[in-house]
Amino acid sequence: MGETTPEAEPRKLAEEARDRVRFEEEALELADQVYRVARRLVSTREEAEDLMQETYSRAFRAWRSYQPGTNLRAWLLRILTNLNIDRGRRQQRSPDMQPLEEGDYFLYNRLEEAGREPSIEQERVDERLSQDDVVSALSEVPHDFRDVILLVDIGDFSYADAAQILEIPIGTVMSRLHRGRRILKSQLAEQAVSA
Amino acid sequence: MAPGLEADPCAKCEEMLQPYLDRDLTDAERAEAEVHLDGCSYCRKRYRFEAELRRFVRHAVSEEMPPDLKRKLADLRTPLF
Numbered sequence: 001m002g003e004t005t006p007e008a009e010p011r012k013l014a015e016e017a018r019d020r021v022r023f024e025e026e027a028l029e030l031a032d033q034v035y036r037v038a039r040r041l042v043s044t045r046e047e048a049e050d051l052m053q054e055t056y057s058r059a060f061r062a063w064r065s066y067q068p069g070t071n072l073r074a075w076l077l078r079i080l081t082n083l084n085i086d087r088g089r090r091q092q093r094s095p096d097m098q099p100l101e102e103g104d105y106f107l108y109n110r111l112e113e114a115g116r117e118p119s120i121e122q123e124r125v126d127e128r129l130s131q132d133d134v135v136s137a138l139s140e141v142p143h144d145f146r147d148v149i150l151l152v153d154i155g156d157f158s159y160a161d162a163a164q165i166l167e168i169p170i171g172t173v174m175s176r177l178h179r180g181r182r183i184l185k186s187q188l189a190e191q192a193v194s195a
Numbered sequence: 196m197a198p199g200l201e202a203d204p205c206a207k208c209e210e211m212l213q214p215y216l217d218r219d220l221t222d223a224e225r226a227e228a229e230v231h232l233d234g235c236s237y238c239r240k241r242y243r244f245e246a247e248l249r250r251f252v253r254h255a256v257s258e259e260m261p262p263d264l265k266r267k268l269a270d271l272r273t274p275l276f
Contacts, residue, residue, distance in 0.1 A: 024272045035260035049264050056268045104212045105241045125251040134255035
């Protein structure tokens with residue numbers, strides 16, 4: 001059974017090199033999507049770039065521990081979120097606070113009170129909120145909630161993938177997502193109405 | 196309707212907004228929400244707003260990766276020889 005011919009070792013090395021190259025190519029193809037989450041996990045573009053390079057450096061070294069056929073994007077994000085926690089970047093963001101959380105209609109109602117509601121039926125969010133409002137409001141959401149919003153709403157991960165990446169139960173993902181969106185809308189209401 | 200079940204149907208509809216958009220309701224709950232939405236422009240406007248808001252948030256916070264970062268990541272690959 002065991003290959004003991006002199007050709008076996010070079011062949012094994014060649015196969016491994018081929019698998020590694022394939023892994024690296026697939027990981028690089030996902031870099032844009034990984035960056036989209038990374039960029040909002042940290043405060044600055046420079047931090048996001050550092051985090052991406054550390055993540056890919058670690059991923060390329062640890063490629064053998066990736067199981068082909070499983071979700072490579074989730075595997076990369078798990079490395080990235082762990083690195084982010086390890087480096088203490090998370091703590092540099094907004095301090096944990098008792099978040100302001102209102103009902104799901106709160107933002108619309110506040111905009112309406114402020115006279116920014118549309119006169120027609122079609123809802124045009126972009127007429128009432130700016131991109132900066134959203135970026136700023138998201139940065140004010142405590143990180144436990146923000147991480148889940150980033151993975152599910154921005155990164156398109158399933159609840160199950162987000163649970164695996166963050167190493168928390170799926171029920172916690174769902175409750176943090178639900179509350180996190182409400183907190184985000186409360187922050188948006190403050191941004192938009194005080195503007 | 197079960198006794199005591201939601202004196203305020205709009206409050207209940209508000210509670211169903213997120214699971215509705217996440218497609219995380221049972222068929223019966225979904226039907227219940229849709230019956231209410233059909234007859235309630237107050238809730239309908241807010242549901243439309245929420246759906247649009249999600250798209251807007253996603254677009255607003257998405258930033259393209261700098262091209263030179265992609266090159267730097269490619270440089271991290273293990274050299275073949």
